[in-house]
Amino acid sequence: MPEVIFPGPEGRxxxxxxxxxxxxAPVAMILHPHPQAMGTMNNRIVQALYQTFARxxxxxxxFNFRGVGKSQGVFDNGVGxxxxxxxxLDWVQSFHPEAQQTWVAGVSFGAWIGMQLLMRRPxxxxxxxxxxxxxxxxxxxxxxxxxxxIVIQGEADEVVTPPAVQKLVDKLRTQRxxxxxxxxxxxxxxxxxxxxxxxxxxxxxYLDFRLDPSCPIK
Numbered sequence: 001m002p003e004v005i006f007p008g009p010e011g012r013x014x015x016x017x018x019x020x021x022x023x024x025a026p027v028a029m030i031l032h033p034h035p036q037a038m039g040t041m042n043n044r045i046v047q048a049l050y051q052t053f054a055r056x057x058x059x060x061x062x063f064n065f066r067g068v069g070k071s072q073g074v075f076d077n078g079v080g081x082x083x084x085x086x087x088x089l090d091w092v093q094s095f096h097p098e099a100q101q102t103w104v105a106g107v108s109f110g111a112w113i114g115m116q117l118l119m120r121r122p123x124x125x126x127x128x129x130x131x132x133x134x135x136x137x138x139x140x141x142x143x144x145x146x147x148x149x150i151v152i153q154g155e156a157d158e159v160v161t162p163p164a165v166q167k168l169v170d171k172l173r174t175q176r177x178x179x180x181x182x183x184x185x186x187x188x189x190x191x192x193x194x195x196x197x198x199x200x201x202x203x204x205x206y207l208d209f210r211l212d213p214s215c216p217i218k
Contacts, residue, residue: 004061006091009083011072015063016041018054020096027092028053028103030062031085031110035075039109040068045130045192048200049105056207058103059096063088078113078137085117101125108160108190112137118146125218126210128203131157131190135164145172148217150181150206152199154188179217181206 004017020027030049033039040046041062053060065081066073073080085104093099103126106114111129118124119141127149132139151172153165162184172180183202188195209215 004063005070006063006088008066008071008073008087010066010074010080012070013063013066013072013084013088014041014068014070015061015088016050017092018050018058018060020059020099021057024098024100025096026058026101026103027089027096027099028058028060028105029085029089029092029114030060031104031106031114032062032065032068033107034109035065035068035081037109039107040064043107044196045107045199046110048196049107049128049130049203052200052203052207053103053105056211059092059099061088061092078109078116081109081113082116082120085113086120089117089121099123103127105130107131108133112139115139115145116141118142122146128152128206130199131160132165132168133160134168135161139168139171142172144175145178145180148179148210150183150202152183152185152202154190154192154195155184155186156188157190159190 004015032046041064050062064071102123104114105128107130111132130152169182192199
């Protein structure tokens with residue numbers, strides 16, 4: 001997993017990148033939890049998502065938002081971090097423009113940023129949002145949500161309340177032409193401390209479904 005440094009809006013951004021293994025390989029970008037709550041690209045859920053997509057033949061990027069690790073700049077309450085994510089996707093596309101599809105996966109704060117990116121980037125055709133902070137941030141920008149994806153939530157999440165996430169999912173499901181899956185992991189808290197196997201099994205099951213050529217969701 002080679003270290004990469006690429007230009008962001010406020011200076012250099014630090015990442016890890018699994019290059020495309022073949023022409024037209026799909027792209028996946030993984031977004032980490034809140035920078036002011038010790039969130040980095042080395043978060044174990046972020047790393048597990050990165051490995052899962054890379055193993056499936058995606059050109060896969062995880063990176064540190066501004067002010068984290070070797071990334072330059074300072075925390076910007078989500079505004080700048082969304083620009084960082086857009087720049088990161090631009091960087092991958094600059095030398096891999098023929099990608100057949102693009103996916104975004106985010107954890108907590110990263111899920112909020114990732115879902116905002118959906119609204120800006122029509123090439124994103126799939127998304128995974130793990131513990132999206134629906135009780136902390138406004139998700140009303142998803143009107144309508146432009147792509148199908150999955151929300152995965154811990155049943156015992158003490159940070160992001162399950163009812164708030166359920167309300168978000170219910171709202172997304174009223175939109176036509178997309179399909180929103182929702183998995184709840186029994187007993188799991190916000191960090192999936194003891195339920196990583198169950199979390200990643202949910203991710204893999206969804207990717208098996210979406211990446212099957214016969215999948216009805218395009």
